[in-house]
Amino acid sequence: EAGVTQSPTHLIKTRGQQATLRCSPISGHTSVYWYQQALGLGLQFLLWYDEGEERNRGNFPPRFSGRQFPNYSSELNVNALELEDSALYLCASSLKPTSLAQHFGDGTRLSIL
C-alpha cells in the first residue's frame, strides 16, 4: 500500500511569488491535514480537509489556502511568498476525521530566496 505522497520534494521561489504543493493521501483516507515545520519550531497546523471541504484552519494568514479534489488529493497554495515561509510543509492523512492515527508524507521543502 502506497503511503502519503507529496510533490515536489523541493521547491525554490522568490519573495512575492506563488507556490503550489501537492499531496496524495493513502488510498481510502478522506481526511487530509497540512502542517508547517519551520526550522527550530514544532509542527504548526495549517489546514484540514475532509470530503472535499475545508473543516478547520490554523492561525495562518489567508494567503495560505488549499483545496481537496474528488479523489481526496489536496493542494496547498501559498501566495505572496515571504522569507519566513521557508519551511518543510507536511501533509498527513487519516481514515476518518476522528481517527487517532495520522500518516505523514515526507514533505515539501520550500525555500524562499
Place this chain on the structure above:
Amino acid sequence: KNQVEQSPQSLIILEGKNCTLQCNYTVSPFSNLRWYKQDTGRGPVSLTIMTFSENTKSNGRYTATLDADTKQSSLHITASQLSDSASYICVVSPKNPPDQAGTALIFGKGTTLSVSS
C-alpha cells in the same frame, strides 16, 4: 495556554545504551498523547498513541509512559541502534469536539537523538 515541552533538546548516546526522553504538557482537558519519530528529511512516523487512561505502551524497543496526574510522559529506548538517530516528537491532543477532530494537536519541538558507534 496549551503547551508541550520536551527535554533534553538534544542527546548523544553510544550504540547499545538505553535512554529516556521527557515530555511535559499543560494541555487540559486531554484526550491522547502520541510519540513520533522523524528521520532527517522524512515525515514523522507514529511510535505510540496513549489515551489518558493508559499508563504505558510499547512498540518494540520503544516504551512510552504517561502520568496524567503530573502531565508527564517519557519515551524509553532500549539497546539503542544507529538507526534510532532521529528527532522524537511528543504530540498532545486536547479533548475537542468531533468537528475539530485531530486538528488542534499540540506539537513539542522534539528531542534530537544521535546514536554513535
